[in-house]
Amino acid sequence: MGKAFVAKLAREGARDPQALAAWIGRKKHGKAFGKLAAKDSGGKSSGPKNGAGAKRQATVDRLNSGGGDDRRTEMSREEKRLVAATAERFATDPSSLRSERSQGHDDESKAKSRTEVLRARAIKQAIELRRRRFGET
Incomplete structure (x- = not known):
């Protein structure tokens, strides 16, 4: 064929x-x-090139290989969506939010990659969401 x-x-x-x-x-x-x-x-078959897993991995790869300053303040539309989704997940699961904070992932100044910067921003958003929804401090 x-x-x-x-x-x-x-x-x-x-x-x-x-x-x-x-x-x-x-x-x-x-x-x-x-x-x-x-x-x-004459090459390798590396599995599916599409689907949710491949898209997520492509996003992570793109964020990590972006070059330049990883701590830049502006976020792309894709990064904003990713941070919002992660923040929502953390806001609905207080134990994972506590775990992330206790491990120091909420400190943007200690982040070594763009992904870690975005995680720190997601944690901050999740804290704010919980504050607004449940009155937590």
Whole structure:
């Protein structure tokens, strides 16, 4: 199943012949299909390139490899969403919030990477959320 098969599927009117060929290959060969595809392309098959896990890892990689000053004050839209989601998680789980604070993760000045800076900001937001919701100090 190579270029000729994809061309045949295209002639038969498939909307996305490459995707269809890949689907047929997975159905026909199962787990071995990834190894066959890697062997055919001369590279490695590193697993799925999409999905929530891959997107999250891409975000973390991008944040850690951003270069420049990790402690810059402005946050991108993506970073703001990430911090808000993390803050909400911490705000709804007081034990994890206490654990993060006791380990010193709430001190932005001690952060060594952009991810740690964002975690510290999320902890501060979570504290403020709990203060507003439950009147905690």
